[in-house]
Amino acid sequence: MNICVIGAGHVGLVTAACFSDLGHRVVCVDQDRPKVQSLRKGKVWFYEPGLERLVERNLRKRRLSFTERIGDGVRHCEVIFIAVGTPPLASGDADLSSVEQVVREVARLAKGYRLIVEKSTVPVETGKRILQTLQMWPKGKTQFDVASNPEFLREGSAVEDFLHPERIVVGVQSKRARALLEELYRPFKAPWVVTDIASAELIKHASNAFLATKVSFINAISVLCDRVGADVEKVALGMGLDSRIGPSFLKAGLGYGGFCFPKDLEAFVRIAEKLGYDFQLLKATRQINEDQKRILVEKVLHHLWNLKGKRIALLGLAFKPDTDDMRFAPSLDIVSALIQGGAQVHAYDPRSMKAARRILGNKVRFSKDPYSASKGADCLVVITEWAEFRELDFKRIKRLMRQPILVDGRNLYRPEVMRRLGFRYVGMGRGRGE
Numbered sequence: 001m002n003i004c005v006i007g008a009g010h011v012g013l014v015t016a017a018c019f020s021d022l023g024h025r026v027v028c029v030d031q032d033r034p035k036v037q038s039l040r041k042g043k044v045w046f047y048e049p050g051l052e053r054l055v056e057r058n059l060r061k062r063r064l065s066f067t068e069r070i071g072d073g074v075r076h077c078e079v080i081f082i083a084v085g086t087p088p089l090a091s092g093d094a095d096l097s098s099v100e101q102v103v104r105e106v107a108r109l110a111k112g113y114r115l116i117v118e119k120s121t122v123p124v125e126t127g128k129r130i131l132q133t134l135q136m137w138p139k140g141k142t143q144f145d146v147a148s149n150p151e152f153l154r155e156g157s158a159v160e161d162f163l164h165p166e167r168i169v170v171g172v173q174s175k176r177a178r179a180l181l182e183e184l185y186r187p188f189k190a191p192w193v194v195t196d197i198a199s200a201e202l203i204k205h206a207s208n209a210f211l212a213t214k215v216s217f218i219n220a221i222s223v224l225c226d227r228v229g230a231d232v233e234k235v236a237l238g239m240g241l242d243s244r245i246g247p248s249f250l251k252a253g254l255g256y257g258g259f260c261f262p263k264d265l266e267a268f269v270r271i272a273e274k275l276g277y278d279f280q281l282l283k284a285t286r287q288i289n290e291d292q293k294r295i296l297v298e299k300v301l302h303h304l305w306n307l308k309g310k311r312i313a314l315l316g317l318a319f320k321p322d323t324d325d326m327r328f329a330p331s332l333d334i335v336s337a338l339i340q341g342g343a344q345v346h347a348y349d350p351r352s353m354k355a356a357r358r359i360l361g362n363k364v365r366f367s368k369d370p371y372s373a374s375k376g377a378d379c380l381v382v383i384t385e386w387a388e389f390r391e392l393d394f395k396r397i398k399r400l401m402r403q404p405i406l407v408d409g410r411n412l413y414r415p416e417v418m419r420r421l422g423f424r425y426v427g428m429g430r431g432r433g434e
């Protein structure tokens with residue numbers, strides 16, 4: 001099939017690369033010229049395991065191409081995926097201006113039948129808006145279908161998630177659209193959920209909101225654990241073995257971040273508001289998530305007495321491991337609070353220091369490894385659970401630090417092991433560490 005994917009970001013580029021690897025001819029469009037230029041050379045502008053190899057291979061086989069001109073894709077491709085960003089506005093609503101702009105262009109440039117597929121996460125009823133816009137702007141004789149095909153991939157395992165999804169959700173309103181998407185997804189062995197467009201749009205928002213709520217639930221339990229000296233890791237283990245609950249997303253720590261959960265939750269609260277429903281559960285989810293960052297800073301303060309003049313080593317900056325994405329990373333608020341208190345922050349992250357430097361500038365000193373970050377530190381704070389942080393030489397770190405205080409924002413280590421090594425260990429929901 002000839003497929004056009006508009007937006008060469010974390011979702012669009014993975015979609016384009018994976019469909020081309022399955023043998024389709026894919027034109028990937030992005031308005032950002034430097035991105036397109038580097039993608040043409042096989043260079044991916046963000047870190048995602050396995051993606052660059054996939055892009056290179058399919059460029060070589062001439063099944064994948066990149067362009068800034070939307071017409072290059074729209075003229076020849078029957079199926080057009082929209083995967084542009086939908087960032088939050090100040091109000092919390094999703095900014096759909098890029099989606100609208102793309103849809104207008106598609107309407108103007110397309111000839112013949114076109115299936116427009118929402119891959120971006122959009123508020124319920126966006127499909128209706130897209131269809132209205134498509135009917136308003138066409139030049140020639142064109143017939144349009146709209147479908148919703150929400151994406152559930154996770155950054156850090158995006159290629160694997162895309163190629164082996166747990167389900168494929170498709171919201172359609174015509175047999176032709178359904179048949180085209182069935183054809184496209186034929187090689188995938190995953191349950192197929194076919195709905196109307198509004199239900200598919202809601203599935204995405206509801207799924208993300210539910211997972212975020214699960215994270216906040218265990219974080220609320222972790223606050224209680226701290227107060228009574230219980231261990232949230234054991235509580236989560238005991239809960240998660242119940243198959244009705246399950247162990248995933250039951251990890252206490254600094255809460256969720258990244259480009260999806262915070263903005264999608266916010267947008268969902270706003271969508272509900274506009275529909276006349278006060279989604280209090282999600283407001284509490286959001287508040288608990290915000291509180292976790294403050295709680296971590298309070299723990300650091302509690303153990304250091306004063307922040308002024310103290311040196312703090314941060315391990316990890318990205319919102320989660322295996323990505324260099326810094327969008328809505330909890331580290332940003334934590335760094336601000338520590339600096340505001342007068343501390344000096346030395347940070348290390350295996351992948352995201354370049355992206356972090358663009359945001360934090362010289363507010364933070366960036367270290368070449370965890371050991372140089374720890375040198376002379378009064379407190380070591382774990383922000384991201386990168387696998388390499390599990391393997392550190394803590395005897396060496398203890399020798400390098402000024403005071404051996406370890407605040408583990410992700411409960412990465414066993415408290416008794418760290419205490420045996422001579423650290424004052426403070427986790428999230430594992431007592432106050434005294």
Ligand SMILES: NC(=O)c1ccc[n+]([C@@H]2O[C@H](COP(=O)([O-])OP(=O)(O)OC[C@H]3O[C@@H](n4cnc5c(N)ncnc54)[C@H](O)[C@@H]3O)[C@@H](O)[C@H]2O)c1
Binds near residue numbers: 010029120151
């Ligand atoms: N990142 C994730 O893990 C994830 C997962 C599932 C769904 N989503 C959703 O997918 C959508 C895209 O997210 P992302 O993380 O890929 O964003 P991104 O910022 O990584 O990529 C978006 C791309 O779209 C391009 N773009 C913006 N406006 C454009 C226009 N008018 N024409 C052409 N290109 C344009 C940008 O230059 C950018 O390269 C969002 O709605 C997001 O919520 C993201």
